[in-house]
Amino acid sequence: MTTQQHAGGIPVPGDAWIQGGSQTNSYLSVVYETIEDRALDQQQETISASLVAEAVAELHRYTLAPAN
Numbered sequence: 001m002t003t004q005q006h007a008g009g010i011p012v013p014g015d016a017w018i019q020g021g022s023q024t025n026s027y028l029s030v031v032y033e034t035i036e037d038r039a040l041d042q043q044q045e046t047i048s049a050s051l052v053a054e055a056v057a058e059l060h061r062y063t064l065a066p067a068n
Helices: 037-041 049-062
Strands: 010-012 017-019 026-028
Touching: 010 049, 026 049
Parallel strands: none
Antiparallel strands: 010 026
């Protein structure tokens, strides 16, 4: 989750927040080189299952399994 729009970022619309929300535009990004501990400690509430599914599908496209 980020507030900066990057290529391939998935916008988080206001109605995707199940609980809580954000005062600024938010984006899901599956491209991270390093996940810092503080990123796991700063929970931003809950988003919809359909948006999570979209992010997981994008992650699978980004991390395609190598061909045999």
